[in-house]
Amino acid sequence: MDLIEILIPEAVRNAQSVGSKKRLFQDLAIIAEQNYGINPEIAVEALLEREVLGPTGVGRGVALPHARLANLDRIVGCFIKLDRPIEFDAVDRQPVDLAFALFAPLSSGVEHLKALALVSRTLRDSDVCMKLRNNENSSTLYAILQQGPTSVAA
Numbered sequence: 001m002d003l004i005e006i007l008i009p010e011a012v013r014n015a016q017s018v019g020s021k022k023r024l025f026q027d028l029a030i031i032a033e034q035n036y037g038i039n040p041e042i043a044v045e046a047l048l049e050r051e052v053l054g055p056t057g058v059g060r061g062v063a064l065p066h067a068r069l070a071n072l073d074r075i076v077g078c079f080i081k082l083d084r085p086i087e088f089d090a091v092d093r094q095p096v097d098l099a100f101a102l103f104a105p106l107s108s109g110v111e112h113l114k115a116l117a118l119v120s121r122t123l124r125d126s127d128v129c130m131k132l133r134n135n136e137n138s139s140t141l142y143a144i145l146q147q148g149p150t151s152v153a154a
Contacts, residue, residue, distance in 0.1 A: 007077040011035045012142040015083040028101040031078040057090025062123045066102040075104045075115045125149035
């Protein structure tokens with residue numbers, strides 16, 4: 001699986017100004033609606049329900065909110081770079097400024113986990129995160145995400 005299979009350039013946004021986790025989820029849901037036809041109310045509700053199981057802030061300013069949805073035929077993603085970090089209840093208690101949301105079909109099973117692992121590997125790379133934080137153009141952000149980590153773990 002490759003990020004190009006789940007993320008399109010139009011679903012990457014830069015410097016969104018949000019003040020809360022819920023507002024971030026609403027913005028991600030709007031992007032999902034505009035690009036994939038996902039009902040934004042259902043998307044926000046699913047992201048919030050998933051968050052109850054445990055925060056999806058994985059540390060170092062990165063959040064990977066994700067949810068499974070009915071009436072979705074493939075795994076899709078949305079990315080937002082925030083202009084100011086927000087509190088997110090992340091595992092390291094640090095605020096979040098990079099958020100990659102995944103939406104998967106209810107029946108996706110292993111494919112959902114593979115997509116989540118791919119996004120996690122990409123955003124765990126400090127070079128990728130540094131490049132994302134140092135760029136403003138959405139097209140450049142998309143290219144950085146597509147390029148992925150520069151090093152391969154042994």
